[in-house]
Amino acid sequence: MRNYLDKAKKEKKLVSIYNDMQRADRFGVGYVAALNEEEVLLKSISPNGEYDGYMWLRMEDIFKCGTDGRYEKKILELYSLKAQREEELKISEEEQILEELIAYAIEEKRVLEVMFLDEFFSGYPVEYNGETFVIRKVDEYGQENGMVCIQKSIVDEIHIDTITSRESEILRKKGGEIV
DSSP: OHHHHHHHHHTTOOEEEEOOGGGTTOOEEEEEEEEOSSEEEEEEEOTTSOEEEEEEEEGGGOOEEEESSHHHHHHHHHHHHSOOOOOOOOOSOGGGHHHHHHHHHHHHTOOEEEEETTEEEEEEEEEEOSSEEEEEEEOTTSOEEEEEEEEGGGEEEEEESOHHHHHHHHHHHHHOOOO
C-alpha cells in the first residue's frame, strides 16, 4: 500500500483511501501530502470538489486505494474549477507526521477533529507528550465543551483545517480569545 501511495504522491495524483473496514463505503479523497511506514497525511478534497483540510491516518488501517477512476476524475474536475483558499501544511520530517501536525495545531491554535472507536470530537490541542494528548473540546458553535485526554494509540483519524473546523474557529474567535 505504501508503494502505491508513494507513487501517487510523486505523480501528484488524486487518490481515494479506504480505512474503515466496518464501513467499507466510507473513504477520503485527496493528494498525499506526506507518508512514512506508519502514517499518511492526505490533503483532502470534499465530495463537492472543495479543499477540506488535511486528514492524518494510520497506514495499517488502509485496506484499499484508488486513482484515475471516474469518481476521482469528477472530484478533480470540480476541484480545478473552484478558486479556493488552501492551507499549505508542510511536514519537514516525514518520520514524525502526527507530532508535527499536533505541534502546528498547538502553535497556531487550530481545531483538530479526532476520530476514535466510532466516536468523534473537535477541539484545540493544548498538550502532547508522544503517547497522549490533551484537547480543549469545542462544539459546533465554537464554544468550549470541557477537556479530554486521549491515548494516541486509539486514534483512527485526525483532521485539521476542514470546512467544519474552520467554522468552529471563526465562531470561537468571534466569541473571545482562545486560551
